Amino acid sequence: MSAHLTPxxxxxxxxxxxxxxxxxxxxxEHGDVVAYPAGSVVSxxxxxxxxxxxxxxxxxxxxxxxxxxEVETIRTASPGVYSxxxxxxxxxxxxxxxxxxxxxITDCRFLQLPAEEFGVxxxxxxxxxxxxxxxxxxxxxxxxxxxxxxxxxxxxxxxxAGLTHELNNPAxxxxxxxxxxxxRVTKMRHKLASLAGGKLDAETLMQLTAVQEEAVERLAKAxxxxxxxxxxxxxxxxxxxDERGVTAGWELAPTLIAAGVTTQWLERIAEIVPAQxxxxxxxxxxxxxxxxxxxxxxEDATHRISxxxxxxxxxxxxxxxxxxxxDVHDGLDSTLIMLGKKLVGGALVKEYDRTLPxxxxxxxxxxxxxxxxxxxxxxxxxxxxxxxxxxxxxxxxVLIEVGDTGPGVPAELTTKIFEPFFTTKPVGExxxxxxxxxxxIVAQRHGGDLRVISAPGDTRFxxxxxxxxxxxxxxx
Numbered sequence: 001m002s003a004h005l006t007p008x009x010x011x012x013x014x015x016x017x018x019x020x021x022x023x024x025x026x027x028x029e030h031g032d033v034v035a036y037p038a039g040s041v042v043s044x045x046x047x048x049x050x051x052x053x054x055x056x057x058x059x060x061x062x063x064x065x066x067x068x069x070e071v072e073t074i075r076t077a078s079p080g081v082y083s084x085x086x087x088x089x090x091x092x093x094x095x096x097x098x099x100x101x102x103x104x105i106t107d108c109r110f111l112q113l114p115a116e117e118f119g120v121x122x123x124x125x126x127x128x129x130x131x132x133x134x135x136x137x138x139x140x141x142x143x144x145x146x147x148x149x150x151x152x153x154x155x156x157x158x159x160x161a162g163l164t165h166e167l168n169n170p171a172x173x174x175x176x177x178x179x180x181x182x183x184r185v186t187k188m189r190h191k192l193a194s195l196a197g198g199k200l201d202a203e204t205l206m207q208l209t210a211v212q213e214e215a216v217e218r219l220a221k222a223x224x225x226x227x228x229x230x231x232x233x234x235x236x237x238x239x240x241x242d243e244r245g246v247t248a249g250w251e252l253a254p255t256l257i258a259a260g261v262t263t264q265w266l267e268r269i270a271e272i273v274p275a276q277x278x279x280x281x282x283x284x285x286x287x288x289x290x291x292x293x294x295x296x297x298x299e300d301a302t303h304r305i306s307x308x309x310x311x312x313x314x315x316x317x318x319x320x321x322x323x324x325x326x327d328v329h330d331g332l333d334s335t336l337i338m339l340g341k342k343l344v345g346g347a348l349v350k351e352y353d354r355t356l357p358x359x360x361x362x363x364x365x366x367x368x369x370x371x372x373x374x375x376x377x378x379x380x381x382x383x384x385x386x387x388x389x390x391x392x393x394x395x396x397x398v399l400i401e402v403g404d405t406g407p408g409v410p411a412e413l414t415t416k417i418f419e420p421f422f423t424t425k426p427v428g429e430x431x432x433x434x435x436x437x438x439x440x441i442v443a444q445r446h447g448g449d450l451r452v453i454s455a456p457g458d459t460r461f462x463x464x465x466x467x468x469x470x471x472x473x474x475x476x
Contacts, residue, residue: 010024010027012079014080023125026121030113033110036108037107040104042083045063045098046098049086051085052112059076059077059105060081060108061102084098088113089133171305177295181291208269211268219289219292233253233257241253245275255290255293256286328361328400329352332391342378348387348388349388353391359466359467369442370402373438374387377403386405398464398467399464402460402461403460417452447469448464448466449462
């Protein structure tokens with residue numbers, strides 16, 4: 001049979017000191033006195049919260065899990081301290097779980113009230129107080145959600161602008177190359193007609209076509225020249241063509257040099273083509289090389305567009321499982337591509353440990369962390385300095401470090417920067433939720449840790465993620 005407290009005994013506890021007789025009788029009737037031996041768990045973090053507990057005697061602790069560690073937040077022997085289902089007054093309006101683990105350090109006794117039944121009478125006893133508490137809790141939660149959504153929308157806008165900028169460059173290059181290609185093909189048709197109309201025999205035309213194909217093949221193998229070397233080579237080809245009456249040879253020289261053409265190679269064309277057809281023959285060969293170069297440019301541009309789209313898919317994790325084993329470098333690299341426009345003007349250093357194993361994670365959420373940390377680092381450096389991304393193994397964790405050479409975080413702010421709504425950015429440039437969201441993603445979703453080490457010229461945000469899935473807290 002359960003033990004109960006008398007109304008007079010209840011009055012000694014500050015929570016119940018001012019209740020009238022009817023309310024005290026209800027608490028006395030429904031509250032059970034439960035003993036817990038030293039070392040036992042009174043309530044486990046994350047388990048369904050069905051009991052409101054008030055310490056009667058003994059010493060208890062409350063702890064919260066942070067990453068792989070359990071951090072003690074309260075240790076007390078003060079009678080009347082309460083824990084457990086502290087939001088009982090919501091009833092079934094919200095999902096209720098124990099916010100921390102309560103343990104008996106010494107033998108303890110608790111007055112325990114059923115959360116559901118206590119919530120019903122509490123709302124009837126104190127309707128105004130209940131509404132105020134509910135409004136405060138729900139208002140704060142809704143505000144956090146709305147500002148969090150705004151933060152994500154702002155981040156999405158920045159990324160969209162960056163991606164649009166990155167896509168525009170190769171797209172514009174492809175358009176320009178396509179326009180030039182159309183012009184070159186037209187000229188090739190005209191030159192071919194001129195050569196054929198000039199009674200060039202079939203054998204000579206076939207040899208010239210072979211030379212043309214050889215020039216195209218040489219393009220992929222041509223040595224890279226310095227600007228000075230290219231200029232000297234162009235002058236040499238131009239002089240050769242001037243001596244043989246080829247007009248505006250300087251227009252053809254850069255393309256021929258790009259294909260690795262030399263004066264010795266031009267002599268072969270001069271031996272094949274009659275002098276009166278030499279210029280048309282050279283221009284026909286040059287247009288073929290030019291056409292190949294333009295097609296290479298279009299191919300390169302479309303590959304860049306495809307790579308950017310792939311990076312966007314990797315970043316957003318579209319059509320992928322929410323939770324999977326990942327290579328952290330994939331997310332870091334896709335985030336760098338998405339933020340490419342912001343990185344212009346500074347230096348980027350990657351110190352990746354490619355031997356790191358894959359880890360279990362929510363990659364789309366981690367990409368939000370990388371976005372916040374990299375964006376903050378770039379903002380701190382104001383467009384110049386060095387951004388360093390480093391990965392390494394740290395015990396049973398993977399370490400991801402985002403470093404910058406900005407002015408640093410003042411010592412008095414290092415503990416505040418992870419608080420909701422705290423920001424050092426000017427009004428309108430930040431919501432103060434970036435690091436708070438990042439911390440919750442790392443600590444709560446992945447069982448990891450996020451901290452900062454800062455000095456002027458050397459600020460490093462360190463993310464530690466466990467190599468294995470952290471064990472779930474057992475419900476007791």
